[in-house]
Amino acid sequence: MESAASRLDAVRSNIARACKPARRKPEDVTLIAVSKTHQADAIQPVIDAGQRVFGENRVQEAQGKWPALCEAHPDIALHLIGQLQSNKAEEAVALFDCIHSLDRPSLLTALAKAMDKAGRQVPCFVQVNIGDEAQKGGCPIAELPAFLAEVRATAIPLAGLMCIPPADTEAAPFFAFLAKLAADNGVTGLSMGMSGDYETAVMLGASHVRVGTALFGAR
Numbered sequence: 001m002e003s004a005a006s007r008l009d010a011v012r013s014n015i016a017r018a019c020k021p022a023r024r025k026p027e028d029v030t031l032i033a034v035s036k037t038h039q040a041d042a043i044q045p046v047i048d049a050g051q052r053v054f055g056e057n058r059v060q061e062a063q064g065k066w067p068a069l070c071e072a073h074p075d076i077a078l079h080l081i082g083q084l085q086s087n088k089a090e091e092a093v094a095l096f097d098c099i100h101s102l103d104r105p106s107l108l109t110a111l112a113k114a115m116d117k118a119g120r121q122v123p124c125f126v127q128v129n130i131g132d133e134a135q136k137g138g139c140p141i142a143e144l145p146a147f148l149a150e151v152r153a154t155a156i157p158l159a160g161l162m163c164i165p166p167a168d169t170e171a172a173p174f175f176a177f178l179a180k181l182a183a184d185n186g187v188t189g190l191s192m193g194m195s196g197d198y199e200t201a202v203m204l205g206a207s208h209v210r211v212g213t214a215l216f217g218a219r
């Protein structure tokens, strides 16, 4: 079995290789190790190998395993990458250092209130429904400029735009489109790319890649 350290090395060198043609620096790409469904005993070796940024997609699952790990490693940053219900905003703000799924005015209101109450402003990516899929979360493309204006009217730090391209299609056009939407709207961060396509995402400007399977194995 491959070790956590060698998997991490492989992903990091793939990111560095993808940076070259794009004339980007590897240190400008944040690798988020997506540990959803994996328990602490699988996460610990990745922490020991030096990884400090982790992603989870459910508030409740993260609450069960991360407080103890974070206590032992206070320099860990936790990112919420999955959909968030407004009634979980306070819990999310208490646990996470960054939220990637801000996608609607009601959630914006709930998060702004939760952050004010906690006295802690958590940077948020605005998730865009880049493939215009009815079943998926994300702000509709047509509503993005107005929603970004709403976000900018709050104290919440805008981290960038996030997307999950449609499954089973070439992701590159969707990554390029998200980069264009960001440029058109004066946004700099781009959270895009998963195990199957993070190198492509890096070539197209990703500032954050969310990689699970390539680091932890199949779920």
Ligand SMILES: *Cc1c(COP(=O)(O)O)cnc(C)c1O
Pocket: 034, 036, 057, 081, 082, 164, 193, 194, 195, 196, 210, 211, 212, 213, 214
């Ligand atoms: C699970 C998940 C990932 C990681 O997916 P892998 O294919 O395992 O790398 C990335 N982003 C989101 C939003 C996810 O839910």
